[in-house]
Amino acid sequence: MxxxxxxxxxxxxxxxxxxxxxxxxxxxxxxxxxxxxxxxxxxxxxxxxxxxxxxxxxxxxxxxxxxxxxxxxxxxxxxxxxxxxxxxxxxxxxxxxxxxxxxxxxxxxxxxxxxxxxxxxxSDQSLSVPYPSEDTAGNWIRVLIVDDSPVMRKILSSMLTAGNRVKVVGMAGNGKEAISMIDDLRPDLVTLDVNMPVMDGISTIKHIMIKKPCPVVIMSNPGYGSSKTIFNFFELGAVDFINKPTKDQDIFFQQQKIFERIRVAATAEVGNFRIARIPKAKTGNPDGKSVDRACRRLVIVISGPGGHPEQVSLLSGLVPALGDEDGAVVALQSLPPSFSDAFARYLFDRCGIQASPIDQEMSLSAGQCYVGIHGCPLAVRMNDQRPVIAPDAPEKGLVQVDRLLVTAASVFEQRLAVILLSGANTGEQSGLRVVHENGGRIILRMRASGMVAEPLDQVVEAGLADEEVNPADLIKTVLNGFDLKH
Incomplete structure (x- = not known):
């Protein structure tokens, strides 16, 4: 051609x-x-x-x-x-x-x-049967492990196959090997290392998404300086990121956590992946000065596996739109705690929005975005007539996301909206119930167009979703639900 x-x-x-x-x-x-x-x-x-x-x-x-x-x-x-x-x-x-x-x-x-x-x-039709019947009958998750360390490949394989739900169908030492194996193995999910010889992780995921799209989970232990590289993987279609297991933590706990993340990621509809469309960033106020106004409305955006591109696209328009109405945004991500600062910087560089990691008590100001991480306790309260958010001690009987939602609902009541994107972890849903009881709203991104719907299905089944809307209508839905006259 x-x-x-x-x-x-x-x-x-x-x-x-x-x-x-x-x-x-x-x-x-x-x-x-x-x-x-x-x-x-x-x-x-x-x-x-x-x-x-x-x-x-x-x-x-x-x-x-x-x-x-x-x-x-x-x-x-x-x-x-x-x-x-x-x-x-x-x-x-x-x-x-x-x-x-x-x-x-x-x-x-x-x-x-x-x-x-x-x-x-x-005569070739038998070749179209994807997997042996014993795999599909037992709902096995077929995993291809890609890592340049033979020891790590062995550790991951042992951890994943300890139960009866995961079958490691192959292991590769670099991306080139993995690409050559995918056609024959047809895995349900690929775990992918970042730094490898011959073909690194970035090149590998590009090939996977072009040739044989399937859920990809990045498994690495990046340092502080390289953590923002992970966001490049999300932009290319990676569903989730998991830290590699380490000796200084409880192995059984790590195994359970890794398995659950793999199980959820394997449900991803990669055909629904969309490259984040970010409009040209606004430069802020014409005079270049930041106006510090206490926020009167709060939107909490919760994202999980498969939800990173959705969250970035949404925040680029939601934060400035809410700023015009004295509103602020708390963005919750399912990433390791060390990523909070890198994610805040990424949002500013990528979208031009002001974002701050919640590493100390901070006033919630209009037009600002505050970044939190799943698993890190946060609480909202009033301090000297201003709403603030801060790291908080865990409260008995509440998981971290529930604690955040309960305290936010008590302060903002009907002036609170919660947006749930793909893979959003909603804890034990006690926080969502308190949001409802205090007059707040729970808005779901349309599940059929997202990558990971399972956690959102649970919210709908519990009767806690107020609205389920198309991505393009999320901002309008949020603003229309607030009484902007008061």
Missing amino acids: RTKDASSLAHPPDTDSGFAGTLKNIQLNDLIQMCCLSASSICMRVTKDNRIGTIFILDGEIVHAACEDIVGEEAFYRILGWQTGSFESLEVGTIPQRTIQKNYHFLVMEAARRVDEKTQFK
């Missing part, structure tokens, strides 16, 4: 207008996924014999396709059904009306499925 930029036709040869060249032995679906993963905007014109098809990608989303006499999804599938041909990459000029709504993971996988149905002989 050949590629060229249509803009090169309108510029002299010495103008910097991109590269022209030839790509051989590349599959069209791989190229499309690379464009989507990099959030590109491009129009592809694909030619096969005397047939021509076009595919429009806008900011990493496939929005339109046309082929002969059809448009939309069916046109996309027809084009990807051509196993050979040529393509040209053209600049996106006039954006056509959107005819495709589904995400690119689903579209590419469905196109591949249709091709397989056409080309596979009946």
Whole structure:
């Protein structure tokens, strides 16, 4: 296949207008996924014999396709059904009306499925059975461990297989080995180290998400300076992060924690992964000065496995919108405590919002974001007529997230909203019940479009969800639920 930029036709040869060249032995679906993963905007014109098809990608989303006499999804599938041909990459000029709504993971996988149905002989149909029946009957989670340390691979394998729910189907010493094994092993989940020889973690997850998307959990013990690297993995589709087991902590406790995180992460619908779309950051007040106003409304945003891109996208718009209405945000993440400062800096660098780790008592000010970590006790209270949040001693009978919700509800009452994103840990739900009792609201991100729905399902089953809304409507829903006149 050949590629060229249509803009090169309108510029002299010495103008910097991109590269022209030839790509051989590349599959069209791989190229499309690379464009989507990099959030590109491009129009592809694909030619096969005397047939021509076009595919429009806008900011990493496939929005339109046309082929002969059809448009939309069916046109996309027809084009990807051509196993050979040529393509040209053209600049996106006039954006056509959107005819495709589904995400690119689903579209590419469905196109591949249709091709397989056409080309596979009946004698090969037995190969399409994904796993042995004894695995599926017992609800086994098939795990591929990727780590350059043979000792760590052995430790993780022993810990994961100590019960009867996880089956380690393979172990790889680097990303290149892992990629070569995925096709044959077809794991339900991959545990991935960060730093490895030959092919590191970042390169590996890119290959996985493009070629064979499946839930990926990062397992590492990064130092303070490298912790922000983990956020790059989340942006590429990693579901969760878990610290590697260490000798100085209770092994049984670590085993239980790792297994539970693996179990939840394995339920992730990676086809629902979306690259965080962050608008251009606002520069703040025109005079450059920060106005310190006590917040009168509070929104607590709780995220868990699979929820990092959702949380970042939401906070970029929610924090400034609430600031205009004397509101503040507490963002709760399921990361190790050492990540709180790195996450606050990441939010500022990525979104341009003011974020502070809750490492001491802090006044809750309008237009500010405060970062907390699951497992670190926090409490909200009044101090000298101002609401404050601070690290707190655990209270008997309450887990940490319940403690935060109970104290926040007692201070803000009907001026409190709780947003639950993918994988949100809601403790024993006693905190959510107190939020309701005090007039606060509990808002869920639409489960069908998220990566990890199981924890949110439990909230719905308990009758504690006030609303379940599309991601694009979360901010409007929050603001409309507050009495902004008082």
